[in-house]
Each structure stands twice: as C-alpha cells, then as structure tokens.
Amino acid sequence: MRKRELSDKSPDNFLTNSIAMAVLTYVDLNEGLVRKSSLEALCYGSQLAERFGCPSEAIVLGSVSIDLAELGAYGVTRVHHVADGGLDVFDTRRHASIVAAMARAIGATTVVLSHSLNGRALGPRLSVRLQAGYVSGVTSLPEETEQFIIKRNVFSGKAQAEVSILSPVRVLTLQPNAFGIRRGAGQAEVITGTTPEDSGRVHHLETRKVTGSIPLGEAELVISGGRGLKGPEHWGLVEDLAGLIGAATACSRAVADAHWRPHHEHVGQTGLAIAPNLYFAIGISGAIQHLAGVNRSKVIVVINKDPEAPFFKAADYGIVGDAFEVMPRIIAAVRRLKAV
Amino acid sequence: MKILVCISRTPDTTAKIAFTENSTKFVSEGVQWIINPYDEWYALVRAIEMKEKDPSMLVHLVTVGAVDTEPVIRKALALGGDEAIRVDAEPGDAYQASCMIAEVARQGGYDLILTGKETIDQNGSAVAGMVAELLDVDMVSLAVALECSEGKAKVTREIEGGEEVYEVPLPVVISCQKGMAEARIPNMRGIMAARTKPLRVVAPTAVLPLTVTERYALPAAKVGVKLVAADQPEELVRLLHEEARII
Numbered sequence: 001m002r003k004r005e006l007s008d009k010s011p012d013n014f015l016t017n018s019i020a021m022a023v024l025t026y027v028d029l030n031e032g033l034v035r036k037s038s039l040e041a042l043c044y045g046s047q048l049a050e051r052f053g054c055p056s057e058a059i060v061l062g063s064v065s066i067d068l069a070e071l072g073a074y075g076v077t078r079v080h081h082v083a084d085g086g087l088d089v090f091d092t093r094r095h096a097s098i099v100a101a102m103a104r105a106i107g108a109t110t111v112v113l114s115h116s117l118n119g120r121a122l123g124p125r126l127s128v129r130l131q132a133g134y135v136s137g138v139t140s141l142p143e144e145t146e147q148f149i150i151k152r153n154v155f156s157g158k159a160q161a162e163v164s165i166l167s168p169v170r171v172l173t174l175q176p177n178a179f180g181i182r183r184g185a186g187q188a189e190v191i192t193g194t195t196p197e198d199s200g201r202v203h204h205l206e207t208r209k210v211t212g213s214i215p216l217g218e219a220e221l222v223i224s225g226g227r228g229l230k231g232p233e234h235w236g237l238v239e240d241l242a243g244l245i246g247a248a249t250a251c252s253r254a255v256a257d258a259h260w261r262p263h264h265e266h267v268g269q270t271g272l273a274i275a276p277n278l279y280f281a282i283g284i285s286g287a288i289q290h291l292a293g294v295n296r297s298k299v300i301v302v303i304n305k306d307p308e309a310p311f312f313k314a315a316d317y318g319i320v321g322d323a324f325e326v327m328p329r330i331i332a333a334v335r336r337l338k339a340v
Numbered sequence: 341m342k343i344l345v346c347i348s349r350t351p352d353t354t355a356k357i358a359f360t361e362n363s364t365k366f367v368s369e370g371v372q373w374i375i376n377p378y379d380e381w382y383a384l385v386r387a388i389e390m391k392e393k394d395p396s397m398l399v400h401l402v403t404v405g406a407v408d409t410e411p412v413i414r415k416a417l418a419l420g421g422d423e424a425i426r427v428d429a430e431p432g433d434a435y436q437a438s439c440m441i442a443e444v445a446r447q448g449g450y451d452l453i454l455t456g457k458e459t460i461d462q463n464g465s466a467v468a469g470m471v472a473e474l475l476d477v478d479m480v481s482l483a484v485a486l487e488c489s490e491g492k493a494k495v496t497r498e499i500e501g502g503e504e505v506y507e508v509p510l511p512v513v514i515s516c517q518k519g520m521a522e523a524r525i526p527n528m529r530g531i532m533a534a535r536t537k538p539l540r541v542v543a544p545t546a547v548l549p550l551t552v553t554e555r556y557a558l559p560a561a562k563v564g565v566k567l568v569a570a571d572q573p574e575e576l577v578r579l580l581h582e583e584a585r586i587i
Contacts, residue, residue, distance in 0.1 A: 132550065133435070
C-alpha cells in the first residue's frame with residue numbers, strides 16, 4: 001500500500017500528471033458497505049474506461065468494513081481510500097473537494113457517480129470545480145468515443161434526451177438499476193490517503209434509520225398500493241407479497257397524503273421516480289403523474305377492479321378484479337413457489 | 341436575514357409531452373406552465389412560513405428565463421415573497437442557469453438559498469449544488485425540514501432508508517422536497533399584492549453551457565397488457581415466474 005497526502009484546501013497541488021486519462025468512480029457507502037448503485041457505477045466506469053482505453057479507478061471516502069481490493073472484481077485497477085478527517089459525515093463541500101483533487105491528481109477525464117441521494121448532491125459541485133459538463137441520471141454508455149453523447153430520462157420519465165458534453169472533462173451520475181453489475185475476478189491496488197482533520201462546517205446531529213426496509217430507489221422489485229386498498233389496515237396484502245419476494249414497498253400520492261403510508265414511499269412525478277425490474281401496483285388507477293414515476297419499470301403488473309383504469313394501458317400483465325379476493329390467492333401461490 | 345428562492349417554470353404535470361423540429365424542441369403550444377412543484381410547495385412555501393414567523397426577513401425570488409416566464413413569477417409572488425429577479429436569458433443547461441443565479445446571489449448577499457430538489461421537466465438535481473460550489477458555501481440536499489436561528493440552519497435530510505439531521509452555519513444552499521412545508525394556494529389578497537411587487541429584470545452573465553441536448557425521444561409504446569382472469573390469479577404468478585422470469 002502506498003500513502004498519499006491529500007489536502008482539500010489546495011487541490012491544485014495535484015495538477016501533476018494530468019496528461020494521463022482515466023475514469024474515476026466515486027463509491028458511495030452505506031454503513032461501511034458499498035451500495036448496490038455504486039457497484040453499478042463501478043461497472044459503468046470500467047466499461048467506459050475500456051472503451052476509451054484508459055484505467056478505471058475508484059475513490060472511497062470514510063470508514064469501510066470490507067476489503068477494498070475486492071472492488072477489482074468490478075474492473076477497477078486502483079482504489080483510492082481516504083478514511084480519516086471525519087469523512088463519515090457527508091459534507092458536500094469537503095467530499096467534492098477531495099474527489100475533485102483526486103480526479104486532477106490521476107488526470108481523470110470522466111468522473112462517474114451513482115445518482116444516489118449522495119451522488120446527486122456531489123455531482124454538481126464536482127462539475128463546477130472541474131469545469132466539467134454534468135449529466136445526471138445517465139442510462140447508457142456513449143455510442144461513440146469522438147463525441148460524448150449519452151442518454152438520460154427527462155420529463156419525469158415521460159421522455160428521453162440525448163445529451164452531449166462539450167467540455168474535455170465530464171461528470172456523470174448513473175441512474176440506479178439502469179446498468180447491470182458484472183463481477184470478474186480482479187484485485188485492485190488500494191492506495192490510502194489522508195486529509196486534514198475535520199475542517200468541514202457541517203455538523204452531524206442525528207441519524208434516524210428505518211430498519212429492515214429495502215431502499216426504494218435501489219429496489220429491483222417493488223410492490224405498491226393505492227387508494228383501492230381502502231385503508232392502512234389492509235397493507236398486509238402489500239407487505240406479505242413484498243416480504244416473500246424481497247421487494248420494497250411503495251404507494252401512490254393519495255395514500256401518502258392521507259398518511260396511510262410514510263411520504264418516502266410515494267412514487268410518481270412529485271415523489272420518487274423509480275425503474276425497478278418489477279412494479280406491482282395494487283388498487284392504483286395510474287394517473288399520468290403516477291405513471292411518470294414508474295413507467296421506466298421493466299415489467300408492470302396492475303391489479304385493479306376498474307377495467308377502464310388508465311394503468312392497464314401501461315401494464316405488461318394485469319388482472320381486472322377485486323384486490324381483496326385476488327391478492328390472498330396470489331400471495332398463497334408465491335408462497336408455494338418459494339417453498340419449492 | 342435574506343432568503344433567495346430559486347423558481348423554475350415547468351409544464352403542468354398533465355401536459356402532453358411532444359417534440360418537434362427533428363425531435364430537438366419541446367412542443368410548448370397549448371402547454372399550461374406552472375411553478376416547478378418542488379420549488380413552489382417546498383422551497384417557496386418554507387421561505388414564506390419562515391417570514392411569517394419573523395417578518396423582518398426578506399424573501400427574494402429568482403428565475404432565469406425569457407419574458408414569457410413572468411406570469412409564473414407573478415404566481416409565485418402571489419404566494420409570498422418581497423420581490424423577484426428575472427435573469428433575462430434562456431439557459432442551455434443547468435450550469436449556465438446556475439452561474440446566473442450565483443451572480444444574483446453574490447449581488448444580493450443572501451443568508452439562505454432555497455431550491456426544489458429537481459425540476460419535473462429536466463430532472464437534473466443540479467442547480468443547488470452548482471450554485472453552492474460557485475459561491476463556495478455549504479449545501480444540504482433533499483431536505484425535508486429546516487429551521488434557522490442564530491446564524492445556523494438545522495436541516496433534516498433524506499438518506500436511503502431514513503433521515504439525517506445536520507447543523508450548518510449560514511450562508512447555505514438547501515434543496516427542498518416533500519415534507520418541508522404544506523402546499524398552499526394563493527389567496528385574493530396575495531394575487532392583488534403580487535401585481536405591484538417589484539420584478540427586476542437583470543442582464544445575463546456571459547457564460548457558455550457545458551452540455552447540449554441533441555435530441556429527445558418518447559419511450560416505445562407498450563405492446564399491450566396480458567390480462568389474466570380474476571378467478572385464476574395463480575396464472576399471473578406462473579407468468580411472472582416462467583415467462584417474465586422475475587419472481
């Protein structure tokens with residue numbers, strides 16, 4: 001392991017070997033573990049590097065409870081780790097300045113982050129610091145290397161845009177669940193760095209965790225309920241199915257506004273936009289604002305007793321029927337399937 | 341204390357999304373324009389709530405847009421705020437817009453800058469962070485609660501599967517989302533007052549965008565729903581397992 005002194009106060013000290021090209025991926029942690037969305041970002045970064053014929057490197061800030069050398073399995077050759085200086089407290093200003101300093105130090109021409117809650121906070125700061133064009137919520141690799149054009153969702157998922165970056169350096173955040181994780185066998189070289197003791201101004205007072213739940217933004221399978229379920233006391237139908245298949249739970253805006261479910265479960269245009277592999281909607285009519293948040297899901301299943309519900313037009317599978325009759329039988333069938 | 345609220349104009353949530361000129365331009369004919377819901381319901385209303393508690397606060401609104409954005413700015417002023425500033429430019433990307441907002445912020449010397457978490461048309465989540473970096477101040481994103489006192493902000497922010505509470509000295513930029521404030525509708529007094537509130541137009545800063553949208557596309561239409569009979573719900577489970585291979 002090599003040591004490198006990193007100062008977030010003088011990033012320009014790192015303008016040394018900036019002729020070399022590289023892709024630098026920011027790895028977002030969750031209690032010392034690498035988030036799934038960051039594994040996707042690492043794979044995206046590595047494939048991008050392969051396309052440009054340059055090394056794929058990663059940066060990790062804060063304490064970890066894994067062996068970072070194993071990130072080599074996702075195609076990165078070097079992992080830069082800065083653990084000290086109170087970096088477990090997420091401080092957009094400090095974090096961005098350290099990542100920007102590293103990007104300059106290794107001559108990174110592209111910085112990749114996940115469009116996670118932290119990634120999307122850091123990306124814009126990094127882009128200003130590096131004078132780099134910023135594209136958030138990216139869903140594809142560039143098709144050619146001469147002109148850097150990538151796709152992203154706009155109009156809350158109702159359309160897609162192709163955006164080209166005009167600057168020589170770029171910052172991207174990758175839409176969660178848009179890019180598959182490929183695991184190889186490599187080992188990365190881990191380089192630890194240091195930074196001055198906590199010089200940030202953001203003080204962490206408290207963390208409140210909802211334990212045991214799967215983060216909705218990252219979930220591959222989502223079971224969601226709407227007003228058709230008639231009241232919070234019937235959410236067992238949503239939770240039982242979610243529990244059986246390891247899905248996250250979500251709801252429509254009407255349900256969150258009625259306080260049947262917490263606001264963080266609200267998906268739709270003004271809530272969270274998600275793109276899971278399965279979106280299973282029970283008793284949701286599918287208003288245009290709701291569809292905007294979920295229509296990027298790979299498979300949509302709709303259970304609704306109204307055959308005219310607009311959601312059926314956006315669905316792949318559907319049952320026109322009473323959720324209170326249909327759902328217990330579906331749950332029983334899934335239970336039998338999982339018992340095999 | 342001075343608060344700057346960043347306001348963006350977006351198509352109504354039910355607007356038909358279509359493109360013209362070789363899919364390079366959004367069809368705005370017949371579109372109803374609204375204040376971006378995150379800017380309105382959370383950033384602006386929270387600023388108004390704070391001013392109601394402490395009337396000595398000044399709340400300014402800023403938007404970057406052509407003259408046709410003024411009806412939406414007046415709507416925002418009808419909810420509250422002392423005056424509005426319109427930077428007379430049609431920004432090409434979030435960076436260009438942020439540079440212009442940052443310039444307004446520098447001139448005005450604000451303690452608190454509020455934005456929505458993203459706009460519902462571009463979904464970039466970029467302006468808050470860019471403005472903060474341009475001003476070299478702190479930024480907390482995705483805030484669901486905010487209190488300010490004695491030169492400090494206490495901010496609750498969403499994290500995956502929970503919330504975190506921070507204390508950060510002013511000035512600070514905060515992006516706001518659901519939970520921050522209760523949506524309001526303007527009353528007649530507000531609408532009347534908005535007509536005479538100052539709306540200052542300032543010239544744009546000379547800065548070029550770093551990205552350009554080449555073209556738009558609409559998602560491919562679904563081939564059609566496969567309906568399963570309500571008395572055979574087990575068939576749905578079989579299809580999801582064997583055909584879609586998803587459970």
